[in-house]
Amino acid sequence: MRRRLIQSTLAVVLVVIAVFGVSLVIVETRTISSTAQERVDSEAVRLASIVDSRLIATGAVTAEMLRDQVPEDRYAVIRVPGERPIAIGTKPDGDTIKATRKGEEGETVTVQEPRSTVTREVGRTLLIIGAVALLAVIAAVLLALRQASRLASPLTDLAETAERLGSGDPRPRHKRYGVQELDRVADVLDASAERIARMLTAERRLAADASHQLRTPLTALSMRLEEITLTDDPDTVKEEATIALTQVERLTDVVERLLTNSRDPRTGSAVTFDLDEVIQQQLAEWRPAYRSVGRAIVSSGKRHLEAVGTPGAVAQVLAALIENSLMHGGGTVALRTRVTGNQAVIEVTDEGPGVPADLGARIFERAISGRNSTGIGLAVARDLAEADGGRLEMLQASPPVFGLFLSRTPARPSRDATPTVR
Template identity: 90%
Template sequence: MRRRLIQSTLAVVLVVIAVFGVSLVIVETRTISNSAQERVDSEALRLASIVDSRILGDENITAETFKNQVTDQRYAVIRIPGRPPIEVGAKPTGDVIHYTADGEEGETVTVQEPRSSVTREVGRTLLIIGAVALLAIVAAVLLAVRQANRLASPLTDLAETAERLGSGDPRPRHKRYGVPELDRVADVLDSSAERIARMLTAERRLAADASHQLRTPLTALSMRLEEITLTDDPDTVKEEATIALTQVERLTDVVERLLTNARDPRTGSAVSFDLDEVIKQQLEEWRPAYRGEGRAIVSSGKRHLRAVGTPGAVAQVLAALIENSLMHGGGTVALRTRVTGNQAVVEVTDEGPGVPTDLGARIFERTISGRNSTGIGLAVARDLAEADGGRLEMLQAQPPVFGLFLSRTPMKRPPMTEEDERTVR
């Protein structure tokens, strides 16, 4: 592209120089020739007037008289009737410029000048015009190179940015070039990069959340299926199959919830539900895992509480807390329910060492973990709690106490803005 820009600019300059240069040469050549002719004419008329004045004054007219009147490189012939011709200067050879002036007393004065003097003057003029044209060409090349670099370099950068976007690197460059059209393209690419970055972040977050949230239900389901394969009692098989179907339904709810949060985290299906049912479901689901570790899981506190939220989401939050206690805690895990103001609170605690001091304030951040785990369980649990207007907090670090706060009265969800609708779409 640089070469094409330079060639096109240089071609335009050469055409302009050719058109105007040739016209200027023709005009200057004619001007110089006409000027030389006018000088010869003026010289002949001047000498004729001098001869007239001397004839009328009856003065002597000789070649010496006009020696200083004729400039160098010119030749003059004065013819007076009845007298021999008077020649002044050296007679030129070759092509000449001449003019003959007639005097009032019948005399004639002829002045000649070599055309070579005009040729030399035309040559000097052509040299000047050529030098100016050469300077114009050099300036045009430099300007073309500068313009080509100014236009080609940004286009190269924009092409690299587009290639990076296509290869999965959505970092915006925020680089501008001082050319409105190119800056507009850069703005669009940066906006696209930011949108792609948000989309990739959302997809990675969904994948991480899905892998974490589905792991527990799938593990519990596999345990139920193993129980079925190890027994021949039809009643036991039926009971375990019923529990497995319940876990499949919960697994489906987890998937739907994840997809819903991926589209719009504020879009929930909050209803008033019996908190005891959700807690009971979690106890039944996690008791086999705790028995396998030689530990117990119990519940206590106020009964028959109703809370507002999505039962599946609340179950996922409690499952995350219970699993966290299983992996990082110790002793018996207790789920306690209580009421504070207009909120129902579910506290999950165990007898383990608790949360390290250096992790206390950051325990709900993604990738923060006290051991070799994913570090996203508590972060996902907090997002699920907040989606329906609740909140998840760490009430105590040692021994660990986590509290899930749920409203007891339905809340009014704010209407979606146009930007939110575009995001969902």
């Protein structure tokens, strides 16, 4: 591209020089020739006037009288009737520019100038025009190099940016070049890079959330299957199998919920459900894990509360809090239900040391953990709660108390809301 720009610019300049240069040479040559002829004519008129004045004054004209009146580069011949011609100067060889004038006393004056003087002047003019043309070509080449560099370098940068995007590096460069069209391409590439970065972040987040959120149902399912393998009682096998099937359904719900939230976190399937059922389900799932470490998990508070949300999401939030207490807490874990205003609240507390002071409100940030855990459980739990229109808060740091707030009545749809078509 750089070579093409230089060649095209140089071609345009050469065409312009050829068209205007040839025209200028022709015009200047004619002007110089015309000026030389006018100069010789003027010289002949002047010399004829001098001869007339001499003839009137003295009645005779000699070469000595007129020698100082004729320039050295000219040749003049004066013919007076009845006398010999008077020649002044050196007669030029070759082609000449000649002018003849007749005086009032009957004399004839002829002035000649060598055409070589015109040729020399035309040569000087051509040399000047050639020098100007050469300077124009040099300036055009320099300008073409600058323009080629200004256009080719940004295009090279944009090509490298596109290649980086294709190779999986979505970092935008935010580099502009002062050319509107190139800056527009750079804007589009940067916007694409940001979209790709968001998509990659969402995919990584989905993978991290899935690995964390599926771990709990899979652990519970594994425990139920172990119970089945360790017993020969058909009733126990049936009971454990039923619970295992419930775990599978919950596992399926978790996967669907994660996929739904990854596409649109605001999408939900909120319904009115009984909190007691969700809490009892969690107690049944987690009691074996707590018994294995010599701890207990209990529930208390107001019964038969109904809340609005997604049962599977609420179960996941409670599972995250219960697992958090199992890993980081101590003593008995208690799930307490109460009512505040138009909200049902489920509090999860234990008898452990609580949340370290250096964590504080950052406990819900991703990658924040008090021990060697993933640090995304509470963050995912808060996202699930907010997707259902509720909220998850840390009500007390020591002993730790986490509160899940859920609405008790369905939210009224706005009159101006536009239904979403999927």
